[in-house]
Amino acid sequence: MDQIKQVAIVGGVHGNEFSGIYLVRQYLAQPEQVKRASFTTESVWANPEAHYANKRYLHSDLNRQFKNCDLANLALSNYEQSRAKVLNAQLGPKGNARTDLLIDLHNTTSNMGACLILTQSGPFYNQMAAYVKMMMPEAIISRDEDHFAAEDHALMCTLGRYGVLVEVGPQPQSVLRQDVLELMHRMTQHILDFVEHYNNGTLPVLPKETEAFRYLHSIKLPMNAQGERIGMVHKNVQDRDYQPIYPGDPIFTLFDGSEIPYDGDTVVYPTFINEAAYYDNNLAMSLNEKVLITLP
Amino acid sequence: MDQIKQVAIVGGVHGNEFSGIYLVRQYLAQPEQVKRASFTTESVWANPEAHYANKRYLHSDLNRQFKNCDLANLALSNYEQSRAKVLNAQLGPKGNARTDLLIDLHNTTSNMGACLILTQSGPFYNQMAAYVKMMMPEAIISRDEDHFAAEDHALMCTLGRYGVLVEVGPQPQSVLRQDVLELMHRMTQHILDFVEHYNNGTLPVLPKETEAFRYLHSIKLPMNAQGERIGMVHKNVQDRDYQPIYPGDPIFTLFDGSEIPYDGDTVVYPTFINEAAYYDNNLAMSLNEKVLITLP
Numbered sequence: 001m002d003q004i005k006q007v008a009i010v011g012g013v014h015g016n017e018f019s020g021i022y023l024v025r026q027y028l029a030q031p032e033q034v035k036r037a038s039f040t041t042e043s044v045w046a047n048p049e050a051h052y053a054n055k056r057y058l059h060s061d062l063n064r065q066f067k068n069c070d071l072a073n074l075a076l077s078n079y080e081q082s083r084a085k086v087l088n089a090q091l092g093p094k095g096n097a098r099t100d101l102l103i104d105l106h107n108t109t110s111n112m113g114a115c116l117i118l119t120q121s122g123p124f125y126n127q128m129a130a131y132v133k134m135m136m137p138e139a140i141i142s143r144d145e146d147h148f149a150a151e152d153h154a155l156m157c158t159l160g161r162y163g164v165l166v167e168v169g170p171q172p173q174s175v176l177r178q179d180v181l182e183l184m185h186r187m188t189q190h191i192l193d194f195v196e197h198y199n200n201g202t203l204p205v206l207p208k209e210t211e212a213f214r215y216l217h218s219i220k221l222p223m224n225a226q227g228e229r230i231g232m233v234h235k236n237v238q239d240r241d242y243q244p245i246y247p248g249d250p251i252f253t254l255f256d257g258s259e260i261p262y263d264g265d266t267v268v269y270p271t272f273i274n275e276a277a278y279y280d281n282n283l284a285m286s287l288n289e290k291v292l293i294t295l296p
Numbered sequence: 297m298d299q300i301k302q303v304a305i306v307g308g309v310h311g312n313e314f315s316g317i318y319l320v321r322q323y324l325a326q327p328e329q330v331k332r333a334s335f336t337t338e339s340v341w342a343n344p345e346a347h348y349a350n351k352r353y354l355h356s357d358l359n360r361q362f363k364n365c366d367l368a369n370l371a372l373s374n375y376e377q378s379r380a381k382v383l384n385a386q387l388g389p390k391g392n393a394r395t396d397l398l399i400d401l402h403n404t405t406s407n408m409g410a411c412l413i414l415t416q417s418g419p420f421y422n423q424m425a426a427y428v429k430m431m432m433p434e435a436i437i438s439r440d441e442d443h444f445a446a447e448d449h450a451l452m453c454t455l456g457r458y459g460v461l462v463e464v465g466p467q468p469q470s471v472l473r474q475d476v477l478e479l480m481h482r483m484t485q486h487i488l489d490f491v492e493h494y495n496n497g498t499l500p501v502l503p504k505e506t507e508a509f510r511y512l513h514s515i516k517l518p519m520n521a522q523g524e525r526i527g528m529v530h531k532n533v534q535d536r537d538y539q540p541i542y543p544g545d546p547i548f549t550l551f552d553g554s555e556i557p558y559d560g561d562t563v564v565y566p567t568f569i570n571e572a573a574y575y576d577n578n579l580a581m582s583l584n585e586k587v588l589i590t591l592p
Binding site for chain 1: 322326468473474477478528529570572
């Protein structure tokens with residue numbers, strides 16, 4: 001039977017997302033909080049120099065460095081590219097990792113609450129999602145698993161045999177909020193409890209259906225031909241992550257005062273609305289559909 | 297009689313506070329929004345390179361470079377120190393400025409709403425505060441005028457003959473929220489309308505008393521002997537800017553779970569709670585007393 005023997009909790013992949021950094025410090029100082037009988041847990045601080053610089057990253061986004069081809073490419077040698085190789089040696093190697101489950105802790109400036117993001121599919125993830133949502137009804141389950149095979153996936157969490165992201169907000173960059181820290185701690189504890197039950201065959205009866213949001217695509221802020229932004233996220237959409245957007249709803253306000261409606265054909269559910277870190281790419285939000293995770 | 301002939305609206309002194317940058321762009325594109333009959337208004341973008349770098353500043357905080365001695369010291373030559381000298385030549389010179397009123401636009405990550413900050417005292421400011429609060433009851437008036445003479449004051453707004461800050465939040469660094477932009481625009485418009493009435497002698501009857509908050513001092517996050525943070529702002533205080541803190545109220549939660557009470561003798565009112573930009577200095581919040589601005 002599938003057993004999880006080694007869990008890694010990773011914080012601070014992005015240096016200005018403080019909850020994961022402080023939660024990993026807390027777990028290093030109080031390791032009994034992540035201790036369970038059936039597996040070993042290690043807590044890892046991924047990107048210290050970015051935190052010292054109070055930035056998301058020094059040279060490139062660490063959470064985009066874990067494609068197999070990039071890990072193997074020794075010419076990619078900046079700070080985060082080097083950290084990725086070290087973390088791969090420490091916790092991997094990807095594809096044959098000694099880490100059975102990697103839990104990667106992140107913050108968003110968006111109003112997303114505590115969100116469990118699954119980047120791969122399968123019964124283990126489905127049961128985890130059902131368990132976490134049952135124990136923590138305010139948790140959001142997010143699926144983004146159909147887009148890449150693991151070896152082409154650039155995210156840190158794909159380094160483990162299993163891997164998930166815990167994404168909690170809203171929290172400004174470079175701020176530590178107690179409420180957000182506690183939400184991240186609670187979701188992480190439920191994941192560890194799930195693994196303990198999974199290993200021991202003691203999972204409670206799980207709901208047959210669990211609501212989740214499945215990533216479709218991202219949309220950009222309105223720009224002119226010169227690539228300059230000419231508008232912003234509409235105030236009716238701001239902070240309303242997971243709330244439906246219907247065809248024709250206003251989603252952008254231009255600086256000239258006019259409004260741009262959503263031009264899709266179907267209802268969608270936005271996430272990462274106005275996320276500060278995605279401004280470099282002029283991303284306004286991600287759009288999702290609502291789906292059900294079903295257990296046999 | 298005292299007349300305001302030249303007003304400068306300055307945005308983007310800090311490169312990751314987006315509202316002021318976009319509001320100045322809006323005013324440059326639609327100058328009729330800041331046009332009034334009795335004075336001239338110019339809109340100025342103070343720190344473009346910091347915005348391009350998506351940072352508060354490149355080399356040092358531009359809003360700390362306007363002491364007379366520093367403006368006169370040509371050895372202070374980094375980017376922001378140079379920008380301060382250029383802005384002083386453009387809008388000043390401080391002490392004998394061609395700018396009668398400088399309005400400096402800022403954002404905070406704290407839940408401060410629209411806050412008018414007065415750094416100098418006098419009847420002009422008292423009337424402005426009373427007018428703005430009357431026209432915009434949700435506005436907060438903040439006084440911080442007893443601490444320095446103008447020549448020793450490092451803030452950009454002290455460059456003008458009169459100067460105020462418009463501080464609006466909460467907004468994460470590097471994010472543009474429509475609601476926050478609109479709040480900043482509304483407060484700025486009320487200030488311009490006030491000046492127009494002031495010049496023309498057409499001010500409406502103003503309230504004899506206007507509530508304000510007067511800055512007392514700032515307090516730091518709990519730290520150990522090595523200067524490392526050992527706690528955070530208590531969740532009961534987070535987001536409760538301007539709400540009273542009583543002696544004995546918990547204000548910090550340590551990472552070991554214990555709580556630290558406020559050890560002062562009198563009720564205080566916090567502002568800039570958990571402001572991201574003040575983390576470098578480990579500042580947790582500013583404490584204020586409630587005062588009344590009285591008109592004769």
